[in-house]
Each structure stands twice: as C-alpha cells, then as structure tokens.
Amino acid sequence: MPTILIVDDEEDIRELISVTLMRREDYKLIEATDGLSALAIAREERPDVILLDLMLPAMDGLTVFRNLREDARTKAIPVIMLTARGRLEEKLTGLELGADDYMAKPFSPKELTLRVRNLLRRTNRNAHSSVIVSGPFSLDKNSLKLLLDGDAIDLTSTEFKLLLSMIESPGITQERGDLLKKVWGYSDLIQTRTLDTHIKRLREKLGPYGNSIETVRGSGYRFLEE
Amino acid sequence: MPTILIVDDEEDIRELISVTLMRREDYKLIEATDGLSALAIAREERPDVILLDLMLPAMDGLTVFRNLREDARTKAIPVIMLTARGRLEEKLTGLELGADDYMAKPFSPKELTLRVRNLLRRTNRNAHSSVIVSGPFSLDKNSLKLLLDGDAIDLTSTEFKLLLSMIESPGITQERGDLLKKVWGYSDLIQTRTLDTHIKRLREKLGPYGNSIETVRGSGYRFLEE
DNA sequence: CGCTCCTGTGACAAATTCGTAACCCGGTGA
DNA sequence: TCACCGGGTTACGAATTTGTCACAGGAGCG
Incomplete structure (x- = not known):
C-alpha cells in the first residue's frame, strides 16, 4: 500500500x-x-x-x-x-x-x-519491483541477492531458486514433486533426497530464520506466512 | 543524447x-x-x-x-x-x-x-549525462576515461565498454550471455573465456576496487551497488 | 617494416556446487 | 510391538563453473 x-x-x-x-x-x-x-x-x-x-x-x-x-x-x-x-x-x-x-x-x-x-x-x-519482501526477508530477483534483516546472505543458484519458489507463495504448502519440478525441472515422481538436502542447506544459511521453512509431513514444504 | x-x-x-x-x-x-x-x-x-x-x-x-x-x-x-x-x-x-x-x-x-x-x-x-558516478568511480562516456578516487585509470576500449555496461546497472546481476551480447555483439550461447579474461584484466586495473565487480556464480557478474 | 599493445582462444587449475547413497530417527498403523 | 514410511543428516565424489595463464594473431603507430 x-x-x-x-x-x-x-x-x-x-x-x-x-x-x-x-x-x-x-x-x-x-x-x-x-x-x-x-x-x-x-x-x-x-x-x-x-x-x-x-x-x-x-x-x-x-x-x-x-x-x-x-x-x-x-x-x-x-x-x-x-x-x-x-x-x-x-x-x-x-x-x-x-x-x-x-x-x-x-x-x-x-x-x-x-x-x-x-x-x-x-x-x-x-523501481526494483523485482524485490519480494516477507518479514525479515528481502529477495531481489534482479540482483539475485537475499537480505535478511538487512544483512546479505550468500545463496547458491539452486538455493536462491528454491527460496524464491517458496517465498512467492507464503503459507502455501508445496508438494515435494512440485518443488522438484519448479526448481530442478524433474517431471516425474522420482525418489531423491536432493530437495531435503537443499532445504537443510538453506535452513542452515538462514540461521534462526531457518524455521521459516516448515516441513509438512507427507506432503512437502511451506514458507511461513508473515 | x-x-x-x-x-x-x-x-x-x-x-x-x-x-x-x-x-x-x-x-x-x-x-x-x-x-x-x-x-x-x-x-x-x-x-x-x-x-x-x-x-x-x-x-x-x-x-x-x-x-x-x-x-x-x-x-x-x-x-x-x-x-x-x-x-x-x-x-x-x-x-x-x-x-x-x-x-x-x-x-x-x-x-x-x-x-x-x-x-x-x-x-x-x-541517460543525458555523459559522466556516470558511482562511489569512487567516475566514468566519462565522451572522453572514454575512468577516474577512480580522482585518479585516471587507463582502460582499453573493450575494458571501458565492459565497465560501462556494468556500472550502468549497479546492483543488477547481468547474465554472461547478456554481457557478451552487449560488449562483443555475440548473439548466441557460445563457450568462451573472453568475458572472464576481461573481467580479470579489469579487476587488476581497478586495484582494491576490483571487488566492486562481483561474480554471481552460475549467472554472471554484478557491479556493486553504491 | 618492426615493435608494441590489444584481444581472444584454449588448456589447465582452483573453487564451488550439486546430487547421491547410506544411515538415523520419529511417527504411524497393523 | 514391530515394520514401514518419510524426512533429517552426513560425507563423498563428480560435475560444473570460474580464475588464470600463455600464446598467437591482428591492429595501429612511428
């Protein structure tokens, strides 16, 4: 507003x-x-x-x-x-x-x-209308940067894509398959720990705010709504 | 103009x-x-x-x-x-x-x-100013000169073009392909080390300010926003 | 013409990222 | 209680990307 x-x-x-x-x-x-x-x-x-x-x-x-x-x-x-x-x-x-x-x-x-x-x-x-803000998160699609409470956090390309996919739909649970498709382009249900590995890495980099990414058991993951 | x-x-x-x-x-x-x-x-x-x-x-x-x-x-x-x-x-x-x-x-x-x-x-x-100023950088499009903290730095034609392309969009990550197109006119995805070589040469000439040019791994390069 | 500088190429090194597979743990249902 | 499932974790090696270097060819200048 x-x-x-x-x-x-x-x-x-x-x-x-x-x-x-x-x-x-x-x-x-x-x-x-x-x-x-x-x-x-x-x-x-x-x-x-x-x-x-x-x-x-x-x-x-x-x-x-x-x-x-x-x-x-x-x-x-x-x-x-x-x-x-x-x-x-x-x-x-x-x-x-x-x-x-x-x-x-x-x-x-x-x-x-x-x-x-x-x-x-x-x-x-x-303006940089490419910036997505959610709570302490500020994700800029133009610079491919994440600011967390104003501090820059280094994310790899895949981590950035994953966080972006989640932060774009706060409060919405995204199925594992959907995330795998969106971020990795996997089109079929495959057995892989890749997503979980990256979620872990992301949570680590986010420190205390790592719990903004919630696990929905049996379904997928969800970014905490503001 | x-x-x-x-x-x-x-x-x-x-x-x-x-x-x-x-x-x-x-x-x-x-x-x-x-x-x-x-x-x-x-x-x-x-x-x-x-x-x-x-x-x-x-x-x-x-x-x-x-x-x-x-x-x-x-x-x-x-x-x-x-x-x-x-x-x-x-x-x-x-x-x-x-x-x-x-x-x-x-x-x-x-x-x-x-x-x-x-x-x-x-x-x-x-757009209508021939001098772009960003932090210690002062780039004159007319004279093709770079002043860094007031000191003149010799740049070759290609180096100048590259720096200009980057400094025009501070904070914006520019894909490798885009820079290759803008500076060299390459229109297709080609495998080349040319850009990296010039980035290295530019960074060397910029001395301590060489780190104003940031690598965005998997994407391209970004000029540090002021 | 010779010399110097610029430029781009290709090979190799270094750094980083990524995905896999094995293992662990907790929760659920039979 | 036990077996199974799903998600968390770890370590490792492969793959990819970027940095670096040396060289050759071309352009420009005296």
Missing part, C-alpha cells in the same frame, strides 16, 4: 485531498501542516509521493522541496506541487527545481487521483 | 516544439504527422519521451497511446499528451489511460522544456 504525505496548512484542503484519494484508491495518508514537520516525516516515513503546497507558514514549499532534494533519504521521492491558479512563475520555478508535477487549486478531484496514480505507476515501473 | 518523438499533424506546432526544445537542451528530435507512423517510429527508435497530440488525423492520439502501452517495446516510454485547452474530459481520459503528463495548448515554452526535462530525469537518471 503506497504512502502519501500531504503537506498543507489548510485543514479543508488536506481534508479534500484525503477524501478524494481515499475514495478511489487504497493509500496510507500522512498529513503535515508545516515545512519542518513535513521534512521530518518524509525522512522518517519515506512516503511514495508527496503532495506539497507551496504556500506554507514559516518555511515555504519551495524551500521544503529544495531540502527534500538535497537529502539522500528523500531525493528520490516524487513530489506534486500545489498552489493557487495562475502563478506561472511559481510553477516554472517548481518545475525548474525538478518537481514531478504541478497542480493549481482548485483542482479536479479525479485529476488529482489520476496524477497520483500515474506518478506511482511510473515510479514503480522504474 | 535523449530522443524525443513529436507527434502532431500541425507543422507549426511541431516547429514550435522543435525550436523550443532545441533552444534549451541537446535532444535528438523525430517528427511524425500521424498515428501509424508515430507507432512505427516509436517501435523502431524507442524514443526517450513522446509528445503526443490527441487530435490526429485518422488514428486519434488516444488510440495511439493505447497501442503504445500494449506493445512491450513501447509501454515504458513516457508520454506527454498535448491538446486544446479546456478539454477536461479528454484530459482525464488520457490520465486514466496512464499518460505521464498532460499539457494544454498553447503552452509556455519554458514549461514544456521543464516538464520534458523532469520526465527524462525521472526515467533515466544517467
């Missing part, structure tokens, strides 16, 4: 945006009423999109934006700037600074929704 | 856009006057951005857009839709379909430039 940070000092605007977005999509919304708290929240929460009003008390929106772009933690977060209609110079300054989008109030609720959605899609299109 | 496809049947619009963009940035511009040729060009040239007028003869812009999004070759190309002012329904339909941006004519030339620029930045962080 994407997280959206709404930065506006006017409560009715925040309310309007909040209602608009929640009516049409399933987002987690966070609100900030001033620049400083917006920056703190952005750094802490790493929202997927920021809706940033330019007319803020104390620290104005453009300054907030500059700060966002200067901080490695927040520089990649897409930002939609909001402000009063007709302020072309302001608009251009925002775009000059690298804003992802710009909308003038009052905006069409549907347009806002669509722009947020498209921005999320565009961002996800370029 | 990014490629921009301008799709508009009106010559003065194409001219305006062309002049606007060329005045401010170094782009390769391609023009199309109708939907069919736009699609053909997009598939062949894979532009970095498409400026798509919605009022086209024969095949309208929305249909062109749908086709772009349905084709794996073009679905990832960012599209800015252009049309007459005030057509909110049309605007929403475009955004509904997933357009990356929407501008109403007449548009501010500067705004157009900025939106194109920002879109390019978001989708290709390094």
Whole structure:
C-alpha cells in the first residue's frame, strides 16, 4: 500500500485531498501542516509521493522541496506541487527545481487521483519491483541477492531458486514433486533426497530464520506466512 | 543524447516544439504527422519521451497511446499528451489511460522544456549525462576515461565498454550471455573465456576496487551497488 | 617494416556446487 | 510391538563453473 504525505496548512484542503484519494484508491495518508514537520516525516516515513503546497507558514514549499532534494533519504521521492491558479512563475520555478508535477487549486478531484496514480505507476515501473519482501526477508530477483534483516546472505543458484519458489507463495504448502519440478525441472515422481538436502542447506544459511521453512509431513514444504 | 518523438499533424506546432526544445537542451528530435507512423517510429527508435497530440488525423492520439502501452517495446516510454485547452474530459481520459503528463495548448515554452526535462530525469537518471558516478568511480562516456578516487585509470576500449555496461546497472546481476551480447555483439550461447579474461584484466586495473565487480556464480557478474 | 599493445582462444587449475547413497530417527498403523 | 514410511543428516565424489595463464594473431603507430 503506497504512502502519501500531504503537506498543507489548510485543514479543508488536506481534508479534500484525503477524501478524494481515499475514495478511489487504497493509500496510507500522512498529513503535515508545516515545512519542518513535513521534512521530518518524509525522512522518517519515506512516503511514495508527496503532495506539497507551496504556500506554507514559516518555511515555504519551495524551500521544503529544495531540502527534500538535497537529502539522500528523500531525493528520490516524487513530489506534486500545489498552489493557487495562475502563478506561472511559481510553477516554472517548481518545475525548474525538478518537481514531478504541478497542480493549481482548485483542482479536479479525479485529476488529482489520476496524477497520483500515474506518478506511482511510473515510479514503480522504474523501481526494483523485482524485490519480494516477507518479514525479515528481502529477495531481489534482479540482483539475485537475499537480505535478511538487512544483512546479505550468500545463496547458491539452486538455493536462491528454491527460496524464491517458496517465498512467492507464503503459507502455501508445496508438494515435494512440485518443488522438484519448479526448481530442478524433474517431471516425474522420482525418489531423491536432493530437495531435503537443499532445504537443510538453506535452513542452515538462514540461521534462526531457518524455521521459516516448515516441513509438512507427507506432503512437502511451506514458507511461513508473515 | 535523449530522443524525443513529436507527434502532431500541425507543422507549426511541431516547429514550435522543435525550436523550443532545441533552444534549451541537446535532444535528438523525430517528427511524425500521424498515428501509424508515430507507432512505427516509436517501435523502431524507442524514443526517450513522446509528445503526443490527441487530435490526429485518422488514428486519434488516444488510440495511439493505447497501442503504445500494449506493445512491450513501447509501454515504458513516457508520454506527454498535448491538446486544446479546456478539454477536461479528454484530459482525464488520457490520465486514466496512464499518460505521464498532460499539457494544454498553447503552452509556455519554458514549461514544456521543464516538464520534458523532469520526465527524462525521472526515467533515466544517467541517460543525458555523459559522466556516470558511482562511489569512487567516475566514468566519462565522451572522453572514454575512468577516474577512480580522482585518479585516471587507463582502460582499453573493450575494458571501458565492459565497465560501462556494468556500472550502468549497479546492483543488477547481468547474465554472461547478456554481457557478451552487449560488449562483443555475440548473439548466441557460445563457450568462451573472453568475458572472464576481461573481467580479470579489469579487476587488476581497478586495484582494491576490483571487488566492486562481483561474480554471481552460475549467472554472471554484478557491479556493486553504491 | 618492426615493435608494441590489444584481444581472444584454449588448456589447465582452483573453487564451488550439486546430487547421491547410506544411515538415523520419529511417527504411524497393523 | 514391530515394520514401514518419510524426512533429517552426513560425507563423498563428480560435475560444473570460474580464475588464470600463455600464446598467437591482428591492429595501429612511428
């Protein structure tokens, strides 16, 4: 579920945006009423999109934006700037600074929704959507890496495939034959200890989290659901 | 140098856009006057951005857009839709379909430039920059030079190409076959030690940073992500 | 033309991975 | 109680993959 940070000092605007977005999509919304708290929240929460009003008390929106772009933690977060209609110079300054989008109030609720959605899609299109996260596990199909609680774990090619096969269907028991087919390409019921050997090796490498892989006696194995 | 496809049947619009963009940035511009040729060009040239007028003869812009999004070759190309002012329904339909941006004519030339620029930045962080920086590495595509912690390292042509191929996708494991294709143009699975030999030579020249190139056994190689 | 450098090839060494087979243990059913 | 089944474990050797090296041919330069 994407997280959206709404930065506006006017409560009715925040309310309007909040209602608009929640009516049409399933987002987690966070609100900030001033620049400083917006920056703190952005750094802490790493929202997927920021809706940033330019007319803020104390620290104005453009300054907030500059700060966002200067901080490695927040520089990649897409930002939609909001402000009063007709302020072309302001608009251009925002775009000059690298804003992802710009909308003038009052905006069409549907347009806002669509722009947020498209921005999320565009961002996800370029992101490592190949990463599967489950509890402390983070499995990246692009880099063929496993991170466990943030620590890299060396897996062999077969181990990676096996873990991937299991983590893709958490909570689902996979028959031994299915796993043998998926990972090794065995198409018939054959008698082999290969799967068990690799399960053991995998469990060893996973240390305490090795018990995330559960044995279903008489059937196969199952990756613990989060 | 990014490629921009301008799709508009009106010559003065194409001219305006062309002049606007060329005045401010170094782009390769391609023009199309109708939907069919736009699609053909997009598939062949894979532009970095498409400026798509919605009022086209024969095949309208929305249909062109749908086709772009349905084709794996073009679905990832960012599209800015252009049309007459005030057509909110049309605007929403475009955004509904997933357009990356929407501008109403007449548009501010500067705004157009900025939106194109920002879109390019978001989708290709390094595409229009000739210098790729990653940690201590600074690779200049124009001078074919590598700086490592500020010190120039002599690379042969092949070594440079190989390092560039890897550094362009940090953290991504690239199959041996893919690297052989990219750097040597080999198109089939062949048995060769060439890649490994060059990897070894590259690692030697990189000294302590040679371990930025990681071996992914059974797959290929990966440049360490920053 | 001679020299130097670059490049790719093929042979061999080193390292790693993998699968097998034997053995063990616990649970279940007759 | 006993036999059997299924999964856990271990050790070993084979297979595969990657690293390394030396050499030869080609390209480029003076």
